[in-house]
Amino acid sequence: MYKWLSAAAAAVLLLHALQRLFFPYFWKDVFFLWKIVTYGVKLELSQRTCGVVTVVDRFVEQARRVPDKPFIVYEGAVHTYRDVDRRSDRVARVFLRRGTPRRGDVVALLMDNEPDFVCVWFGLAKLGCAVAFLNTNIKSRSLLHCFNCCGAKTLVVGADLMACLDDILPSLREDNIDVWVMKRDIGGDTQVHTLLDQMDCVLDQPVPASLRAATSLKSPIMYIFTSGTTGLPKAAVITHLQTLKAAAGFWAFGGKADDVVYIPLPLYHSAASMIGIGGTLQLGATCILKKKFSASKFWSDCRKYDVTIFQYIGELCRYLCNQPKAEGERVHKVRMGVGNGLRPDVWRDFHARFGEVRMCELYGSTEGNLCFMNHIGKLGVVGRSNFFYKLLFKYDLVKYDMVREEPVKDEHGFCQRVKKGETGLLLSKVSATSPFFGYAGSKQLTERRLLRNVFISGDAYFNTGDLMAEDQEDFICFKDRVGDTFRWKGENVATTEVAETLGLVAFIQEANVYGVEIPGHEGRAGMAAVIVRPGHEFDGKELFEHIVRDLPAYARPVFIRIQEFIEITGTFKQQKFKLVQSGFNPSTISEPLYFVDYLQHTYVPLTDNVYQKILAGEQKL
Template sequence: MNEFSRVMRDFVSVLPALTFRPPKDDDKKSLGRLFQETAKRYETKPAIIFEGRELSWGEFNDLVNRFAHALKGRGVKRGDCVGLLMDNRIEMLACFIALAKLGAATGLINTSLKGRALIHCINITNSIKCIVGEELIESIAEVKDELPLSDNDFIWVRDEGLSPGVGEADHQSKAPVWAVDVMATLDQMPADNLPETLDIRAGEKACYILTSGTTGLPKAALILHRRYLSAAEPYSRIAFRAKQTDRIYLCLPLYHFTGLGPGVGTSLYSGASIFLRRRFSASQFWSEVQEHQTTLFVYVGELCRYLAMQKTSPDELNNPIQTMVGNGLRPDVWDVFRKRFKIPRISEMYGSSEGNAIFINLLNKEKTIGTTSADILLIQYDFDADEMIRDKKGKLVEVKKGEPGVLLMKIDNRFKFDGYNDKKASNSKILSGVRKENDRWFNTGDVIKQIDVGFSVGLAHYEFVDRLGDTFRWRSENVSTNEVGETLNSNAQVDIANVYGVQIPGVEGRAGMAAITLKPGVEFDSEEFSRFVVSEMPAFARPVFVRIQPAAETTVTFKLFKANLRKQSYNINEFDDVVYVLTPRANAYEILDKTFYQAIIDGQHGY
């Protein structure tokens, strides 16, 4: 089949989905209702497989309903928000869907968060209760007295994976005295569907994704039922082209939208079953793909890089994966998945938790985030001044075709912007009067460019270039430079910390680097600093490089200047400052010498 015929076939197959219109806010449509209808349609078919357990759609719906009735009995009602801190497992998804059936929103909390950031995430969503998995109970125990919740507001969920057996009699762990064991009476709860589920409207809150923003602590990106349903259908029909007989390999954290949207959303829409993993394992990936015959795979680029680095495995040959959907796949790793792993369809996508539109590589083109039906603009950017470029009249200047520019997405009735729980944070992402008076555009803060992908039915295709400003991507997590900086500034040695992202050859995203100015008279104590960083920050947020500066560089308006620091990066040949490095799997900083610097440049670093 030639390229023209293939593209036309792909285009015709997804044409009905391209005309999809999101539900209106008052429509009685929700993710809980979608799940319920899918469970009824495929009642005896497999729904989810996890750590040796398998539930049919009917059994899964029964479990969800029992959780919903139990939570309802604990006072959770429509319009409430409940924090959820739990590993990927069946109970985590069951609680999420149970809350949706009740009309309550879920505050999906990053499982690596501790201390101040964890408190903030529970508070910012106004959570009236917090559901916590047994495996993460210590994180809550450390902060519970600083939360505006009583003992009856902490709901403990047993984790069978921590027990020596699978039955309740074998399970040794018990809920702490300050938390409610919801599973102790779960079997006594009704398994019937709840009446309120059919009345929930598309414009009601489904969940909050707690995402690192460009300033301070994580922000709560608001996901309405309308938004979730608007993503689930195109992911399922356009990106995956999923069928009920498919099985999705899902190992991404479900507190992120990539796992929750393309992964879970596709399953809810199509009836495809999920093979769920607690966390990713490169060494076990292909054997599990073969054992469970997974045909669809949800990825992020960093995960794919690890798979590409593995030695050839017999299980990767003739593997059953037909389509993979995700984001951040580097061009060189793309080639590995095409040629070595022989994946027929790669649907790279682009979007964000708070964004109002998505890009999808619906025509299976090479090394592209695909296309979008939203109106967009690509704006010229002055990277040294750290601002968008305007003409003499003050209007933003668009890039020429093929040049990289900051992506703006038009906000309209089809592509609405729901933003964050914080109105001020939402408004900071909106630009008005860009092309017409009172028009509104979502500023993604990302740089993309249009590329030539050959015949594409007239659909413009794009390539992701980079992220702007104060957020970078590392270890598949968004890292806020301001949040990291604020934490480092609280260290007794530090006067000012200037944080930014730097590239490491062969590694997806950017590693954190901090240029630190010490307090007067202080000599840097790397051991104390290392203990502080490890205790106060999750692994993905810890700066890989620390540069000790005699004085901080600022602009004339006293804004920390980052352009020169980014350019110099950790190249110790370009400056005299001492640089410390956190080597792979280490918990202590050591001086970056020329030998390890060269190993990093040569790609022999182990990151």
């Protein structure tokens, strides 16, 4: 018996050693995937037995279960689950009494981060309305476009953002769009309705639950605008299924009800709204909502509110690392960060300076049908795959021609998979289990994001537009973004929209916009190669005034390159690859270069001295 037990123990130890040697992440993979699969199964079973349980249903449930627990803390003021529930009921009652919007209508929301953003969002959702989150940085032309593509006939705007409507309010009224502002009084302006005074006149009693009842997980409930290759913002269709999946993000990474979540990102982004707010209420936790991110106040806030989880984008963490060192900056209760775009060098610096906070990197676009999560916590990767994951979620990395800006095809016209460790374009198969819901307003926009007949005739894949690599251990790394979109200061910049805006300048004949890398900065800074119209001269001051007026800060070109002609490809597309590769070094580029100078309010010549200051991080961008 003793020999048998000894042999069994030896066998177990041997198997354990082999598992650690050849499959070191096996049990972590199995446990994480088990959580994800069981969550999905529960959603499906719930839909078939009890009906669709939405994120708002979950919020109402939490408001009944823990009514007095803080849900949102904003500028020191505590808003409990009961407070937000009742205030959202008042919002719903105002519109219910007026008779519009009705169940199934789309309402646009233009608000900065504040508790009433959530109250209005949930109040409209309780009426069965879909809510379209508008980027507070967009200007008049883009703003009008957003209404057209999502079909919104009602707009709720924050009190501090009314000035954004000055140029387009007559157009909104002509289109019979009702405008509501979060104020009690707006003087003699009869073009808009005030919402706060109306909320004072209604009860905070719940509206009938039947109004918000959903019949399918795949019903649209939100629209979130994302930049793309078409130039103007696109309204990504967000279904109940997508919001429920996003709301499980914190939980999947190990979040608990007693966590305190710090949300410094804008709520019009899916990260802050769907993952941040949705994830907080899914746990029954508390969130600290910030109007704007402040690097200087971040750690003091974390200590003040006992923050345990924070949301980030890579640029946010870089700002924190660039702050002057302060005493006690490692004294905090933060145990986890959840976000995306964290560069390996910033990741290392962050850990070395602020402690071993578990950074939970994830990957997934707002409209995409695929998500990677770095549940292992390995530095520098966006996620991890494995044999089981690939059975459930079909994706591939294919060879991509950077010059022609298209996938490489074989002799039969099909895409070619890259080998392990090689960089390729990430494609995700569209299927019943991984649907792609596309964009509102145009089937053409949706179709452009799909690649058909990829490996066999009739198949369809979502084109992420991202170049990735998968190593021998199945860890997935982000490499670059292709196409006409690049990322700067945490925002997607659509090069076509910027080029069209530059084309409205009197002396610019044509503009080719792209992004260039700057050492020490996340993403790519905007650069435009332009042709000056015959008989005109480049005017840096006029260009500066134009871009400040018509473009959000993150989309304004940092550099201008004057060219006599713009190269095009064989299919008449502007050639960007060589321009991107050549960068912005004045010592290697013979053509005139300019740099945006916010102190002088103009574009100034990019000299070697300015160039060296940019590389050294001494020149503010």
